[in-house]
Structures are given as structure tokens and as C-alpha cells.
Amino acid sequence: xxxxxxxxxxxxALIGGSRLHDSIKNLIDESLDDTLIVSKTSYDEIRKVCxxxxxxxxxxxxxxxxxxxxxxxxxSIEFNESLLKxxxxxxxxxxxxxxxxxxxxxxxxxxxxSNAHSLRLEDFIHELPIAFLNDLDKKMDKIxxxxxxxxxxxxxxxxIKCYKALLDIKFKDDVDRLILIDILANxxxxxxxxxxxxxxDFGKNAKNAKSF
Amino acid sequence: MSNLFHNEEEYYPEINPNLNKFLRRSVEDIYEIILYLYxxxxxxxxxxxxxxxxxxxxxxxxxxxxSDREKDIFLKTMIDIASFKFDEFVDIEKISNxxxxxxxxxxxLGKTFEKFANNFQRLSEREQLIIIKKxxxxxxxxxxxxxxxxxxxxxxxxGYDFFVVSQLLYLLERLIDKLxxxxxxxxxxxxxxxxxxxxxxxxxxxxxxxxxxDDIYYDIINxxxxxxxxxxxxxxxxxxxxxxx
Numbered sequence: 001x002x003x004x005x006x007x008x009x010x011x012x013a014l015i016g017g018s019r020l021h022d023s024i025k026n027l028i029d030e031s032l033d034d035t036l037i038v039s040k041t042s043y044d045e046i047r048k049v050c051x052x053x054x055x056x057x058x059x060x061x062x063x064x065x066x067x068x069x070x071x072x073x074x075x076s077i078e079f080n081e082s083l084l085k086x087x088x089x090x091x092x093x094x095x096x097x098x099x100x101x102x103x104x105x106x107x108x109x110x111x112x113x114s115n116a117h118s119l120r121l122e123d124f125i126h127e128l129p130i131a132f133l134n135d136l137d138k139k140m141d142k143i144x145x146x147x148x149x150x151x152x153x154x155x156x157x158x159x160i161k162c163y164k165a166l167l168d169i170k171f172k173d174d175v176d177r178l179i180l181i182d183i184l185a186n187x188x189x190x191x192x193x194x195x196x197x198x199x200x201d202f203g204k205n206a207k208n209a210k211s212f
Numbered sequence: 213m214s215n216l217f218h219n220e221e222e223y224y225p226e227i228n229p230n231l232n233k234f235l236r237r238s239v240e241d242i243y244e245i246i247l248y249l250y251x252x253x254x255x256x257x258x259x260x261x262x263x264x265x266x267x268x269x270x271x272x273x274x275x276x277x278x279s280d281r282e283k284d285i286f287l288k289t290m291i292d293i294a295s296f297k298f299d300e301f302v303d304i305e306k307i308s309n310x311x312x313x314x315x316x317x318x319x320x321l322g323k324t325f326e327k328f329a330n331n332f333q334r335l336s337e338r339e340q341l342i343i344i345k346k347x348x349x350x351x352x353x354x355x356x357x358x359x360x361x362x363x364x365x366x367x368x369x370x371g372y373d374f375f376v377v378s379q380l381l382y383l384l385e386r387l388i389d390k391l392x393x394x395x396x397x398x399x400x401x402x403x404x405x406x407x408x409x410x411x412x413x414x415x416x417x418x419x420x421x422x423x424x425x426d427d428i429y430y431d432i433i434n435x436x437x438x439x440x441x442x443x444x445x446x447x448x449x450x451x452x453x454x455x456x457x
Contacts, residue, residue, distance in 0.1 A: 016449045051433040059375045066367050099454045111443040126382040131441035163301045174299040
């Protein structure tokens, strides 16, 4: 059997200690043998939420690169002091990004220093959002080992049919519409499927779409 | 009507004017990269000479005879095709086909472009792969140079826009590195090459006011999933929790 979760329910599952975390975790744990189906649109939305913060934090740090890159010896006291000073300054200026600045600090200390002879600091910083987003897949593996992403792009011809069939249904936004198209376009291969949502409107629209 | 190559002072107000200036300087480079990626044969004169197939490039000199205005019309049509929003229903295959069709439709060079496409198909699979890799390497050099320029601008002029564009260009370089490691022609190779071309057109779409820096931000998020990080990081629960805010 298959089951799917709306975007915010996946976020609750990912974020330990969040409002519905325990309930969603229980739901997932009870569906031991079932496969969790994640709409690609939902997944991209989650990556967007998570990516925005790391990208902003990286940008705030980015502006200090010229002053750091000037110091050739990355193991020198001068480099360490500058790095600490930047971290302190950023933490006080943008407190909502503190954890992200700490991550950048830690990664430079751990991974950049040993590679500094062959790597530009700019390139290392560009790697951080990639690595951060990549780790999300591993987090998904932790909440459910057997999960699968589905996209309307896997069968465009059928995807277009689903898209047209849903044109008359009024969705809150286009993202909701695309989530449903992702699922419907793949329904032949993921049937029977239960879709969980805490959004009444979405649930109503999904029921209407079922008749199609 | 604005021209991608001229009208120095004309820019869309929502775009950082400094970024706009950079984009104007980059049009020529992006035009060349698009040519390399869609008609890889144009980057491989030396190989074709070695294989005694230089005649496959007959008409090549015409490519550089296109006036700025003609290049402008050629690129603008493709920019329109590539300027979709993240929450739109997008058929990437259809978009790639439409961009491809635009080559044959070009008034002056349509036939030359078609001939190059046919000549490329006449090559063996091994030769095609060699040529595609050459085109990718040439493209990567140009993208890298563009990125270094954007980075310098970002340090001297500041601005989130510059940083976002440099991040996207970095991802395109990394994607090309990945493709250069493939040892046969695959569907993945073809579709990711299309992806790279479309992304470059989307950067130009910023200049045309057809997309915003937020659209490019979304592209970064999307593109990152095709790239293995060089240095894995682990997101601890504290970080995950801060996402809730």
C-alpha cells in the first residue's frame, strides 16, 4: 500500500519538536510496510523552505570573504581570530541565522582549512548550500526508509491530461494544483493510496479530483 | 523595444542596475555557449580536421556574421520560451523542443543550423561524445569566467542578486564537471545539457524583466539535487528546528 503526506505534514515530520511532529511520526511508524509517496512539487517546496535560510546565511557570510581570503595562512592566529570575529558579528546582527553561521564556521574550520591549498574560499562557500540540501534526502531516509518521489514529469502525456482535468477546480494556489497532478499522473503505479492533509480546502479539492 | 546588446541606460527597475550591466556584457558569451550546447559541432574544428571531416563545418563563418540585432531576435524568442515560473505546469521536453525549433526558424542561419545538426548525427557515437565533451569544456570555461566577474562585482558593489547569480553559475560548472565524467551518450546527458542552456537563458530573462531573482533562487534549489556535494555536511536537529521559525 501507499500513502502520501501534504507538504507541511512532511515538514512536521522532519522538524523534531514541532507542533504535529509526534502525531505524524506515529502515523509514519504505523505504516511500517507501506511506501511513503512524496510529490516532487512538495519536495521542492520543502527544499525551498530549507534552502532559503542557508542561502541567506551564506550570502551574509559571503561579504566577508575578501577580508578572510587576504590571509594566506589558514592555520594562523590571524585567520582564526578573523573567522571568530565574523561569526560573532553576524550572530549579533542576524540572530535568526545563528545556527547557520555556526555551521559555516564549523565547516570552514573542519573542511576548508585542509583543502585551502587547492580550493578558493568562494568555491567552498558555494558548496555549502549544495551539501546542506543534499543532507535533506538523508533526513527523509531517517523518517521513512521506503519513500519515493513522484512527478508529473515521469509521464508528461498523462500529466497534461490530469492538468486539463483539474482546470475547473479552484485551488488555493498553483503549488497545490501541481502536488495533486504529481500524484494523479502516477496513480496507476501507486494504487491504492491514502493522502493525508490538514488543509480542508486541499482535501475537498482532492476529493473532487478523485471523480476524474 | 529594448535590445539585449544596446540601449546602455535601459533596464527594468526591479533589477539591480549593476547586475543589469553585467548581463548586458554577458549576452555575447551566453549566445556562444548556447551555440556550443545546441550545436556542439561548432566547437570542434580541430577534431573534425583530424577526422578529415572538416567539410561538416561548411558555413561556419556565417555564424559570426549575425548582426547584434539578429542575435537579439534569436535569443529573445528563446528567452520567452525559457521564462516559466516555478509554480507553472512545465513540460521541460516541450520547452527544449521549442528552443531547438528556434534554431531552424532563424532567418539567415536556419539552414546552416539544420545542416550542423544533421552532420552531427552522421558522426559515430564515440565521435559525438568527444565533440559534446569539447563543447561542454568550452562552455564551462566561459561560465567560469562569467562567474569570476560576477563574484568580483558582488564584492565591490554588493547585492544579493550578484551572489544568487554566482551560485547558479557555480552549479552549472559543477553540473558540467559531472557530465564530463559520463562515458557514453545517455538520455541524462542530453536532458541535463538542455537544462544548462535553459538556465543560461533564464539568467538573461532577468535582464528582460521576465523573471525575478526569486525565480533564479528556485532554480538553485532545484539544480542542487543533481549534484553530489564535495564536502557532506550534517544538518543537526538544532538547525532543522530553526527552519520552523
